[in-house]
Amino acid sequence: MTEPNEPNEPNEPNETDETDEQQIAEALHSAARITLAPGPREASAAAPDPDEEWTLPGGTAWVYLADPERGLTRPVILGDGFNSGPSELDFSWEILEEGPYPFISALRERGRDVVLIGFDERGASILENAEVARAAIREAIARRRGEHPLAVGGFSMGGLVTRYALAKMEHEGGAENDHQTGLYFSYDSPHRGAWIPIALQSFAHYIRKLNSAFSDQMNSPAARQLLWQHIAEWDDAPETDKARTEFLAELERVGGWPRRPRKIGVANGVRTGEENGIAPGERAFRGKGLAITGTHLYTQSAGEDQRVGQLRVVTLRKPQIRTSGLPEIDGAPGGTLEGFGILADELDKIPAIIGLGSEAEIREHCFVPAVSAVALRDVDTHQKLYEPFAEHSEDSELDEYHCASRNEGHTLVTEELCTWIMDRLP
Template identity: 30%
Template sequence: MKKFYILLLILTTQFTFAQIRFQNIPENAIYPESKAVETITATIPYQGYEETQAYFGQGEYEIFLDNLDGVLDKPIIILDGFDPGDARDINGLYASLSFDGQNMADILRNEGFDIVILNAPVYNTGGKDIDGGADYIQRNAMVLIAMIQKLNADKVGNEELVVLGPSMGGLIARYGLAYMEANSLDAETRLYISFDSPHRGANIPISLQYLINYFAIQVGDATAQQVVDQLLNSPAAKEMLLDHLKGHLLAGSDFEQDPTKVLPLGAPGFRNEFQAELEALGFPSSVRNVTMINGSGNGTTTGSPGATVVDTNLTIDALTNIDVALKFTPPTNQTNTVTDLTVFFAGIPVNTYATTSQSPSTSAGLDSSPGGTGSISDALGDGGGNQVLIDFINALQQDLYSFIPTMSSLAIDNPDWYATPNLANSPFVNVFIQNTNEDHVTVTAASAQFALDEIRNGTIGISENQLNNQFVLSQNPVSSNIVIAIPKNSLNTQVTTSVFSITGQKLMQQTWNTPQGEISWNQNLSSGIYLLKIDNGISTQTIKVVVQ
């Protein structure tokens, strides 16, 4: 039995490496030359839901000046995402912007922009140890506010800031900017870019949560329990996860499921409270809000509801083996066993553990919904040389799961996580979205172009909000059709759309009479970048279009 419990400890320890993958650093990433890391402390304290007093948050930052004049005059803040234990440092955050042998930060610095990386470290404040990368989103937002105020005081000239928030960083940015606006604090910020951020919650398969927690509890090892406490039970995870094991535990037990709690439930005292607070603040109205996401925009799923993740027998030694079966949460309004574990010693079952999940009547389970994906094998470090883990990974029937559902990253309030999103219902005025589900916070050439265009447009004079952001592209890059979303309350008797080359040559034009919902315009343009001009007879709007 001892070797079995050692296995459990190994599995739990390996799961800690999953957190690094919550914000992807691509292969052959381009790292900066680090010079001077500084510390910044919030001037506004925050008291968490389970805290007895308020604490001042801390961050660390580094300024990478532009490669033209080396003067801090066009700051762009890049925020940290969910990163327990500060496994991804400032250089790693910079490198995460790499794509196709390039780095978006390098491109911007070559064009005169200054990159400011704001990391959430592990620190002690007021006698309390805080893991910044997994701390309350609100307290990290207070650190961002201090960073914004410092940059606005130190910068040369009047250029307004840009804030790019990958993953949880997008929530920190949204909360911070909206808080400043609500409290009459001038952010001097023109653009907020959310990057696959969980505006309506994140997902880690509840079957995995149950399994990891069970391993930790049954081993009884202090280090294993610390893994659960610092990751799944961290303030940030409890604020973001739509379905959290804490919501399902039997009273008086730290691992058994309450059989009456099978529908998705967030962490008590955290999830609903945070979402209500976020919704009450809303989005900053004085800032241009755009998003780039990794989830599919056409309903493409990540596997299928109720799919078997793994169903295998793992041999521990000559006397010990374990049956492990995990499933995705089920189809709409159905129930299934998501975690099923049986331990055998000398062929005799000596321990069992099973949990059940039910999907609501409005949607199938989150695990297979369209969204930016997480990977189980990546989370396990591809086995880390441990043969039992390697056997487990080789037995996986479903490796990817939906980590940030498309509806969440678009901040669309729709109870059906599988519906094709209506971008007119999103609060973002411009959206980058594709037809496939990609690894969470993966930068591609197309998404980098979207972000670069948004950042540059504030300085080169191409306006994209002359119609109060009335029109948005449903997908950018576009494929066979240019689809333009029209808000429900829009009154357009006639709309003329035109496509120009970057050099100004008119390539296409069409007039639409009383369009409603959306305009779908067939195109056969060559791959490249074009300008889409929209004229409703009152004013015009120009949007850069990327054709794949």
């Protein structure tokens, strides 16, 4: 086995170089916001006031009507994605409206009413947040003028939340569970699992006693359900978490998918098998400040006993993180997340005197493989991840899917993907 090469570290720390642990903990608590999610870290502007705001058990719905005088007539319901804490309208608006393509405006121009579902806690169990989605669906039906069928779906985790909500309503039956939905859609949702590098998860847990936010996010109920491989402690062996196994069993219990609506999905990755350019075994992150010098995080390599990380924060210990039996998933076709970049950016916001300066030599990694987003294959082998697939495949659990023409950011809102969805709305 060949280990990644490391340059000699300047100013290798010794006992007298150590910054006080309490000082570092205080700095992390006051400055660092180390949680991983796509989209802007700070909303650049406030969203316009919605035409309606529905208070739901466990969440909120913000409604933008195509014609306020006509009221709610053709609802398109969108579930929010994964993060920590409550959904925020300003962030949702910026991602959906102020990025490469103004999706909300485009929907309204087509006479569609946009219902954005926000959750009180985005890291809560998908099963819990599905109750918020069910409440939003019932509220939309109660307020709708006419009988135009609903379109219900979501971005990333939101696609799984609404998938389960619709399937459960059909499974339970009865008039109160008549979802009246003609189309279900998902936008880069991890139907077969998502991926956060084990190197990043281990670092999150390693700094837990200094700042628990990153570790708490990785150990949240939603993360445990979404991630294909998970560790709860920095030195754990990666595995499919029990919470994911239980979630998949519960999803299967209610039928796996809603049967009545047509089911479509889009992926922010390609179907051609083209990798995203991230090579395995490359150093993606390194600590530069005295309190973190010696920390190195690497992209995932295949094979046995592969080093993916070396950790050092405050203390002189430098434990190594190794994995076995995992594929080269960081470079796989799919929607990407700037996990290494976010970590470095947030640590670099802390004053240099604290010694947590960092550099992301590779900023991103695959987060939702394309085969997962189109519910086609599992993600546990190189062949499943990288083998090209057809524009239409009966092996997909979706009725129809569409992949981006290039590997791009997870849940990036593009004209290519949005117009494909809108052309299929009921």
